[in-house]
Amino acid sequence: MSRQAPAVLDAGQRHPVRFTLNGRKAGGEAEPRMLLHDFLRHVLGATGTHVGCEHGICGACTVQIDGAPARACLTLAVQADGAEIRTVEGLALAPDRLSALQEAFRAHHGLQCGFCTPGILMSLDALLRERPDCGEAEIRETLSGHLCRCTGYTPIVKAALAAAEALRVPHHA
Amino acid sequence: MTLDVHAQTVGEGGWVGISIPRVEDAALLAGRGRFIDDLGMPPGTLHAAILRSPHAHATIESIRTDAARAMPGVAAILTGTELRALTTSLVVGVKAPVECWPMAIDRVRYVGEPVAVAVATDRYLAEDALGAIEVSYAPLPAVVAPLDALRDGAPLLHEGFPGNIASDRSFSYGDPDGAFASAPHRIGVDVDYPRNACTPIETYGVVAEYDPALDAYDVLANFQGPFSIHAVIARALRVPGNRLRLRTPPDSGGSFGVKQGIFPYIVLIAVAARLAGRPVKWIEDRMEHLAGAVSATNRVTRLQAAVAEDGRILALDWDQIEDCGAHLRAPEPATLYRMHGNMTGAYAIRNLHIRNRVVVTNKLPTGLNRGFGGPQIYFPLERLISRIAATLGLDPLAVVRRNLVPADAFPYRTATGALLDSGDYRAALDVALRDGDHESLLARRAAARVEGRLYGIGYAAVVEPSVSNMGYITTVLTAAERRRAGPKNGAQATATITLDPVGSVSVHVASVPQGQGHRTVLSQVVADVFGLRPSDIRVVTELDTAKDAWSIASGNYASRFAPAVAGAAQIAATRLRERLARIAAAQLNARADELVFSAGKVFSPGNPGNAIPFTRLAATGHWAPATLPEEVEQSLRETVFWTPPQLDAPNDADEVNSSLCHGFIFDFCGVEVDRDTGEIRLDRYVTMHDCGRILHPGMVAGQITGGFAHALGAALLEEQSYAPDGSLLTGTLADYLIPTAREVPEPVILHYETPSPFTPLGAKGVGEGNTMSTPVCIANAVADALGLADIRLPLLPSRLSEALHGAEPQPPHHEARPPQATQGERTLFGRGRASVDATPEQLWAMLLDPALLARVVPGADNVRRESDTRFRAEVTLGIGPVRGRYRAEIALSDLDPPRAVTLSGSVDGALGFGRGRGRLRLVPVGQARTELTYDYEAAVGGKIASIGGRLLDGAARVVIGQFFESLAVQASGRRPSLWRRLLRLFRRRA
Known part of the structure; x- marks a missing residue:
């Protein structure tokens, strides 16, 4: 992980968030309180990651952050800045070829x-x-x-x- | 057998009956599902958040919304006042002067009841607005247990339900009094069946729009039916049915009945959209779901049997008290009546007395839930069989065999009116014992007991009803009331088959699947009729009430898909094929009735070389309608409405064929109970199903393993638990425990097929049976292991502890005073110490300074000093998933400057309330240090009480720790150490 130490973020402001999503560059802006799943789903339109409980129990929102499974509902979007994110949309070998x-x-x-x-x-x-x-x-x-x-x-x-x-x-x- | 769907080679019997891969799966596996929250919304769509009651029972004295309305992005705030102005109460299923609103009006009756809706430009802002709505409640006493609700002087929920009783009916069939008078034995069980819910992983979602020009609502919701509820919603919104367009998304993330309960929220969000003048979207969150979606009923039952020496049951006497929660919502009290035809289960019992009472309590209203009424009756009935065997010294299997409906009696009319369509229960039982290796289980039990281990075997035989008679619920009315209301009966299923101009086939049904694979099965059924491949058939299952064929029975419930909907599709396809055959007959010079549809061609068996491609034939109606034979009006589209004639309305004797099909299940299992921990290990579980003809073995297996897991949860873990004051104790998935892959073993699944004579394909429902058979089968096994007569679900180790270890001794005397909480509130207490670089005098001055307190109390702002010893503040606190804003009042007392002070306070907010007190002592250490020690006790209620004690205790420690850390920083004027800052950083990242 080669991310910079997070700066102090202003709660009322949107901040740029950039990461790699399934091998492609992705980015947008998020308030510090925005959860990663909301950023993926509603800012980037990657709706494959689902939300089942928002408190870390059900596991529906699990994504891979730098290769390790993580709950997108317990992760802020700004925490993912600079990371490699992999979601269900990145699993298939090709649009018509499943893994x-x-x-x-x-x-x-x-x-x-x-x-x-x-x-x-x-x-x-x-x-x-x-x-x-x-x-x-x-x-x-x-x-x-x-x-x-x-x-x-x-x-x-x-x-x-x-x-x-x-x-x-x-x-x- | 699994086949590659692309290879598309079909066996002699056709596609039906083969486990082809599901057409649904490729998209779902690749993250391309189309669930409601995945779909694009109209531009300008606003987002709703719902404020809910933290009290189980309270009068709403006032709701102040001006501050919330003034917040950025807020478009509208909806309260009971606006709701009442724009809608009519939801209809109630019994004759009583009672209203049922989707949101509290003047009074809240359960924790989680909606109180206000905030509509804003995004969900985060809508939730912010909830924190600024000020509701003033006057709490009322609450009643939680159904027997308590019936007591004299119990708090009354609704004036129109005197004594909290919504309905009280008695029924008699045969001669129960004579049978009880003459029987040698009277054996009974008392059961308190708990509440649980099947909690689909996708929560509710609604997107609603209102067109003021047409006075029409357009709603997209992951509703599952029955669409009889469409009439309920339209009536509540004060529009005719054709002004309520209700659509469902293509995918739905599970339901198990639960998504029927979304309908009050459809009304609520539709009104919010009308008020806001823009489309409004609401996606329920999990805590809302657990507190405010829907639950199965809990039920208190006394079941008595008149029994002969040989174990034959001569009569049953049921006394059922059904708890429907705070409101009687449609279609309740259906849970109580769905099983009315099969109250004798799999047994031939001719004499019955039944008393059914429906009570209301300060809990979440109930509704559809997998098994719907089955778990509640089969638990007493199959416990009774077990008790009869134990009391008379008989083998439980002998008692089961003695009473089963004999094979030559089908179709068998039960005493209460059900027509059991087909079966050979004894043969199925024998096959189950043989193929499930019952002998070895007996040997394992014997061996375990020799070693002193606690091992038991349980049995359960149940009849699984499917395809509900839409009239069964009217059994709650008297025959005279039914005559006045007009007959209700049947189970209309619909299917439409369409042929397009290139001859490809589309199917539409109003089945609203929630993951069961309806599209795959329909493609198999229709492919067989037309001699095509399943991949040639396109199936659409989402429903649009403005455009599609539907009726009140449409939807996904009562296990009606395979027996009714798939059958309707087969009938529609067959009718179209007959017309196509007439067209082909003219071209092939053959008789229509001899033509073969196979491998994409249509031909006469005598001349297969002269074949017409199916697609060309199917397209004829579009391109050359003039060439159709005269008797073929059109060959483009066929819609079938199918209702089984066996589903009559209840008759004057209150006999009702409550369901069309009746599958049979016989389960047995071996369990071992850990003598020390009380943990239950399921050694082997065998489940035998007669679900008629199996259309897709893989999906039938999936329905059984899925239902089994729900049942295992109900047996071992799940209960929607309320404290005596009505606080919800299971408000998160860390508290409402759902079985995981570690807890659910693989059951042994066996089949014995007797096709239903009443359904087009011979299929019966299969999805609900294990929720009826498995909880009691496991309970019977645990009762056998421990020698218990009474046993209550869920079988938590703490419940078994008394049987294993005797009554629990009183805890040793604890130094801390018992917390002064009323029953049911969560209580916390603790103690700690901290060291600060300041003198006691300096600290004392800080504690009395509002500006300073604002800096050191975590999350506090706007601290106001009311007097020297009283402060008010607003505090924002997040505990686990519950983050909210509270109004705090803090008082200082027992002042002993600068040595000790007592702080007492209360907080009150949208998410809950609490009060507590703590004593703080300051002891000087050397010249400029103070040692602070404290102990506290606190009680909390409302939503924050519904998160578990682990989180609360931890959060209290963290908050108090932050307080002293800040105090130390302020006192010493130093920043926290680098190490502390790093640690905090790490916590944020973790």
Whole structure:
């Protein structure tokens, strides 16, 4: 992280916020109190990141900040200045080509309404990158930071295991 | 079986019944969903925030809005006064002189009830404006428990509901008195079923616009139906139905019934838009959802059975007290009557007495919630089966078998009027025991018990109703009242199939899915009819009441999609195919009824080489209408309205076929209870479903695992908990606990298919059953493990502690005085010390200086000195997710200058209220240092009480710590150390 120490920000003023969003430069202005998810969704129009609780429990708003999963609802937009942000919109390999993780969710019915899914994908994407050999216990541990009300988690666990397998043996994906 | 949807090879049986990938998924997985908050808004759209009551019961003495109106960006403030001027009360489902407003008028009746709406140019400014609205409340005593609401002298919520009773009806079927008189045993259970809610992860959202020229409202909301509520909303807004255009977004983030409860907010935001003269958008936040959306009912039930020696149930006597919260909102008291036809569950019991009372209490009003009425009846019924077995020394399975409706009795008319469509309950039970390896579970229990471990097995057999009869709710009225009101019945499903000029097929249904994959299943159903691939079919499921075919039963509830909506689509497609066949017959010189639609072609089986492409045939109606055979009026579009004839209105004997389909579920499970901690481990859970014909196995499995997780939450964790004074104790997701992937194991799912004879595809509903069967199955297992007769949900370890360890001893005497809180308020107390570089005399002078206090009290401004020892201030405090502005009054007493002082104070704001006192002592250390020690006690109520004690205690420590830190800085004139500044910086970044 090569961000400058934050200056004192005036609460009533908008301040420039610039970061990399899914590999592209993005930016706008935000009051210091604006949450990162509001900035992503309503300033930048990146509505893939969803908001479920705004107090850090449900995990729907999870994004990756400099590679690590983070709750966009517990992050101010100005805190993200200079960071590398990755969201669900950045996961697919191409507009018509889903990643192995996304494909596994599709094949195993790992989603129903799809509202909590973006956050879950961002956490699992980081897990599978950091811990390619992870098993069910680790996957469930990571998923326990997310609430899903549709699936009962069983299909998500299966999808994550299948994705881990596919990523370990890419030619079988 | 999973197939690649793009390969599109179909088996002999067609697409239905195969788990093809969902058409919905690609967009949702890539972040391209179109949920309500993702959609573009009309230019100039304003944003609403809602001020809610911190009191469970209080008279509103005044609401001052002038300061809020003057704030930057604020366009309008809506209070009960404007609401009453512009709308009519929502209709109430019973005959009583009672009003039901979407926002408090003169009086609040639950914590979280809307009191005012601020409309501003953005949500942040709208929330700022809430802090400037001053509401003066005169608190009234509250009543929370349904039995308390019935007591003499209980606080009365509504004058029109004397004794807090909204409805009291008794029913008798067969000869219950004779059966009870002659039966050898009378066995019963008392149940207090808790409140919970299915809390979809997407909250409510509304965007509303008002056109004064047409006096018409245009509303977009993630409402889920039933669209009978459209009539309720239009009436409240004082417009005819055609002046209320209600639309739904393409995607909705789960509902489970809950998004029916958005309708009062549709009225509220629509009026706000009218007042503001611009479109207004409101997205509910999570704390609003938990306090103010909707809940399932809690219910107190006494269920008695007349039982023969062999365990046969001769009669049931139900006494149900249903708690609908502070207002009886449409369609309540439907939760109490949805199960009326199947109050005997899966059993052949001919004699019943039922008394149903509906009470109001100072809690969130209730509404649709997955399982709707099922959990509340199956918990007593299946606990009763377990108690009968225990009392008579019988195997619970023997009691179940003895009473099941026999296979040769279907379709079976229950005593209360339901027509159970199909099933072979005993066969399904036997298959479940065999394939679920019941034998091994018995062995595991025996082995565990030999080792002294606490292991139990539970069972539950339930009938899962689906496709509600729109008339069942009128069972709450007497037969005479029903005659006056006119009959209500049926379950109208609609589907439209359209062929366009290039012959491609579109389907529209009014099913308003919330994630169940309706578009995929409909593409399978219609592809089979036309001999196409699912990917050839485009399905639209969002609804626009101004343009689409819909009726009052439209929507996504009562598990009606597969049995009713998919069937209606099949009928519509079949009618269009018959017309296309007539057109093709003329061209192919063949009989219409022998033509085959397959692989995108239409041909006679005798001459498959001479085939017409489907698309060309389908386009004919557009390009060459004159060539259509005379009897084919058009072949462009077909709309079907389908209602099952079996769904009659309740008859004069109060018999009602409350639902069209009745699936069967038999569950069993093994649990182990940790002897030390009381933690429950689910060893194995087996769930057998007869949901008729399965249209998409993957989605059926998803419905079952999802319903199972909801049920597990209800069994082990979830309760919308209120303190005796009506304060909500579960106002965040850190307090209202939802199971995570760590808590939900994979259930063993089994199927036994008996297709429904009453639905076009033979399918029945499947989405709700486990919420009915699983909580009681787990409770039965825990009761078996611990040898308990009475058991209450949720099965928290603290609840099991007495059974495991005996009654809890009184805590040892604590030095601190018990906090003087009324029951139910959150109490905090603590103590601490700090050291400051100043003399006691210097500090003493600072404590009496308002200007200085303003600098050291965290978040304080505008500190005013009322007298030497009384101060007023405004304080902004954030505790966890609750950030708000409070008016504070602080008094100093027991002054012992410069050694000690007592500070007492109270705060009051939109988000809650509190009071506390603390004693501060100043002890000189050396020449220029003072050691400060303090202890305090405080009680808080309202919204801040709904966040957990962990957060509150932590926040209190932080605030007090900041106070002394600032005091030290002011006293010494020094800035905080570099280390402290760095630490603060780190805290902000973390």
